[in-house]
Amino acid sequence: MAAPGLAAPVTVIRDRFGVPHIHAENDHDLYFAQGYVHAQDRLFQMDLERRVARGELSELFGEATLPTDRLFRHLGFGVRAPAIVAGWPESTRSIVRAYCDGVNASMGALAAWPVELRMLRTPPRRFSPEDVAAVSLLKSFGLAQWQPEEILHRLSLRLSPARLAEVMPEVDPDSPSVVATHLAALPVPSILHEGFAALSSAIGGTPRSGGSNSWVVSGKKSLSGKPLLANDPHLSLLAPSVWYEVHLVAPGVDVYGMSFPSAPCVVIGHNPSIAWGFTNLMVDDADFFVERIDGDRVMYRKKWVPLSVRTETIRIKGREPETLTVRETPHGPILSPVLPGVTAALALRWSGFDGGDAIGALHALNRAKGREAFVEALSGFPHPCQNATYADAAGNIGMVMAGKIPIRKGGGLLMPVPGDTGEWEWTGYVPFAEKPQLWNPPEGFIVTANVPVADNGLFKRYVSRLYEPPDRARRIRAMLSGRDRLTPSDFEAMQSDMSVAGGDELIRLALQVAQRRSGENPAFRKAAGILASWDRQATADSRATPVYEVFRWKLADRLFRDAMGPKLYESFIGYPRLVWNATDRIVRRGDSAFLANPATGEKGSLDDAVALALLDTMAFLKERLGAAPSTWRWGQLHQATFHHPFGKNRFLSRWFDIGPFPVGGDGRTVFKQEFVFGGKDFPVGVGPSMRMIVSPGDRGSARSSITTGQSGHFFEPHYADQAKLWLSAKGHPAWTTEAGVEANAEARLRLIPGK
Numbered sequence: 001m002a003a004p005g006l007a008a009p010v011t012v013i014r015d016r017f018g019v020p021h022i023h024a025e026n027d028h029d030l031y032f033a034q035g036y037v038h039a040q041d042r043l044f045q046m047d048l049e050r051r052v053a054r055g056e057l058s059e060l061f062g063e064a065t066l067p068t069d070r071l072f073r074h075l076g077f078g079v080r081a082p083a084i085v086a087g088w089p090e091s092t093r094s095i096v097r098a099y100c101d102g103v104n105a106s107m108g109a110l111a112a113w114p115v116e117l118r119m120l121r122t123p124p125r126r127f128s129p130e131d132v133a134a135v136s137l138l139k140s141f142g143l144a145q146w147q148p149e150e151i152l153h154r155l156s157l158r159l160s161p162a163r164l165a166e167v168m169p170e171v172d173p174d175s176p177s178v179v180a181t182h183l184a185a186l187p188v189p190s191i192l193h194e195g196f197a198a199l200s201s202a203i204g205g206t207p208r209s210g211g212s213n214s215w216v217v218s219g220k221k222s223l224s225g226k227p228l229l230a231n232d233p234h235l236s237l238l239a240p241s242v243w244y245e246v247h248l249v250a251p252g253v254d255v256y257g258m259s260f261p262s263a264p265c266v267v268i269g270h271n272p273s274i275a276w277g278f279t280n281l282m283v284d285d286a287d288f289f290v291e292r293i294d295g296d297r298v299m300y301r302k303k304w305v306p307l308s309v310r311t312e313t314i315r316i317k318g319r320e321p322e323t324l325t326v327r328e329t330p331h332g333p334i335l336s337p338v339l340p341g342v343t344a345a346l347a348l349r350w351s352g353f354d355g356g357d358a359i360g361a362l363h364a365l366n367r368a369k370g371r372e373a374f375v376e377a378l379s380g381f382p383h384p385c386q387n388a389t390y391a392d393a394a395g396n397i398g399m400v401m402a403g404k405i406p407i408r409k410g411g412g413l414l415m416p417v418p419g420d421t422g423e424w425e426w427t428g429y430v431p432f433a434e435k436p437q438l439w440n441p442p443e444g445f446i447v448t449a450n451v452p453v454a455d456n457g458l459f460k461r462y463v464s465r466l467y468e469p470p471d472r473a474r475r476i477r478a479m480l481s482g483r484d485r486l487t488p489s490d491f492e493a494m495q496s497d498m499s500v501a502g503g504d505e506l507i508r509l510a511l512q513v514a515q516r517r518s519g520e521n522p523a524f525r526k527a528a529g530i531l532a533s534w535d536r537q538a539t540a541d542s543r544a545t546p547v548y549e550v551f552r553w554k555l556a557d558r559l560f561r562d563a564m565g566p567k568l569y570e571s572f573i574g575y576p577r578l579v580w581n582a583t584d585r586i587v588r589r590g591d592s593a594f595l596a597n598p599a600t601g602e603k604g605s606l607d608d609a610v611a612l613a614l615l616d617t618m619a620f621l622k623e624r625l626g627a628a629p630s631t632w633r634w635g636q637l638h639q640a641t642f643h644h645p646f647g648k649n650r651f652l653s654r655w656f657d658i659g660p661f662p663v664g665g666d667g668r669t670v671f672k673q674e675f676v677f678g679g680k681d682f683p684v685g686v687g688p689s690m691r692m693i694v695s696p697g698d699r700g701s702a703r704s705s706i707t708t709g710q711s712g713h714f715f716e717p718h719y720a721d722q723a724k725l726w727l728s729a730k731g732h733p734a735w736t737t738e739a740g741v742e743a744n745a746e747a748r749l750r751l752i753p754g755k
Helices: 027-054 058-075 077-087 090-109 115-120 129-141 147-158 161-167 176-180 190-203 358-367 371-378 471-481 488-495 504-516 522-532 545-564 566-573 576-589 606-625 723-728 738-743
Strands: 010-015 020-023 209-217 228-236 244-250 253-259 268-270 274-280 286-294 297-300 303-306 308-314 322-329 344-350 386-392 397-402 406-408 426-429 437-439 445-448 639-642 658-662 684-688 690-694 703-706 745-753
Touching (some): 010 027, 010 738, 020 027, 027 058, 027 077, 027 244, 058 308, 077 129, 090 129, 147 161, 147 566, 161 576, 209 274, 209 386, 209 397, 228 488, 253 358, 253 703, 268 690, 358 371, 371 386, 371 397, 386 445, 397 445, 488 690, 504 576, 504 606, 545 576, 639 684, 658 723, 703 723
Parallel strands (some): 020 244
Antiparallel strands (some): 010 020, 010 745, 209 228, 244 253, 268 274, 274 386, 386 397, 397 437, 639 658
């Protein structure tokens, strides 16, 4: 195949899972070919993500996606992209230009556009480095910690100080009044939740994270005597997968792993010398500033300065374009429109707006041959903040904290702060040399699972107030602590673990209440019998798991709904980390300000709330699953579907969606299957987006898988051929040797320079 822009021939061998193994003679041609195969398999996905990032969905979908486009026009990823590209070193710009040239050459060679674009009657435009920058911001924004701040802000307007204290994560009960006094009359930033609700409705899901697992053991704990590393990041479950497997080979590089369509390089993977994985640091990397505005100026550090104003035009299918005025302060874009009679507005400060060279960092990481080169590569990684686990062929294991951690003059609150005084400004970022690293610990393993990396005695900088529950980290450490001679198969079994490790106090409380009241109602006796015999395995065929999971939701419902009101409560439970954090503390304490009747002020007991929640649970399950508890199964309620943007249309969903599949687990098990509380069913929204297990020095044993398949074309065999692997937490061989690739070759493509 002739490909204009190549300097020398490139060979692409696709294996029997559709993974391309690209062999090039130089870096330019390597990334050209990576762009080429990305566009062959994922062009519609790439074009759609570019449109999301730039606020251009309404050209395809009409008025339904206007809130989404308005949000992303305010965020301004598209208008910021040229400055970000200009800030890259020439070495990065040349990589990205080569990648985009490959994408565009692939588009030029297509016999027909992807079926989705033909149905929409909209061809894609040529890809540019600015598109790569905009989509990179979109990916990073999905891991940013802006959403809890927006929800907590709205809760602060509704709840009493005592109740606000109970939903504020990791905050002393005496301190919330400090952050609540300046929030009395602020507009609710509806553009945020409306925009993301529209995004979910129109294209099938929001770019959000639900944590990640990674662990690594030294050779003294593995059967091979070499380090062994596992990683499974938790992201939205979409079709096609958010990841694309690829093997890149050129002089100086031989790297296999996971890439993002729309960007060059491998993000997570391994080369002959090292392997690495990423888990979200959960850093508080975004703040809302309450701005003081007067006309076209804003008070900033006690001085009036001009607002930045730009006009955006949104093209809309089926109607005239819409013109939008976006205003920005020195902190960032104003995301809450100024309401009549209200002079305050919320501006977003986010580390991603400051740019950075993630692609350059990944380029160096893909070529790293040891610990020093690994650390040097990550020193330039800007965002999103990650804990990077490490193993090498020399026998070392480690963990490095990477990414920009803001330094705040006034400390971190996870709530909006005044923007006029200068007392809450960001003063910079934590120097890389200060960030914790861990190398070759005596216990022989390292676990990262979205919990604090170091306590305040080791790392005095503020990182976050909101982490994932410790359940996954504790369970992984327990499984590693008691075992040696571990193999890749053992790691696969760990990745499939569905033990409910963090519900002891809640289950004990539910059992005590149900047993004490068993004479009052047969439902209590049934609940007690089911929970007492539960093995704490949240498998799809478990009959006790639905009782536990529905009860957890119904207890939250009993505690919070009336006090918050229906609409605000729905937003609150849509962010499970806040619900878990608040509910766990109430159960441990045995008391809550939410137990007071808002009308009478009479204080109820937690036991009473638990009893009512148990009755709600048994009534719900009887109505939903039938009168016989022996027939109840968790997989009847809890199912995973990989949603394609066209899957919202019920006539198209049978072709484009993959699933539904009955699944086990929940949002706190190692095999994470996170659902949002409420409704008649509990569909999984976030789970392992890929899995990788690799041993540097024994690379032939490497295994990996993604959620669905390599192809983005629903009629091709590689569209859904990895879904069964995902369900069983298995991986396929990650072939990297010439013999292994040749023995499993399915197709070949020879790209040559030419017109």
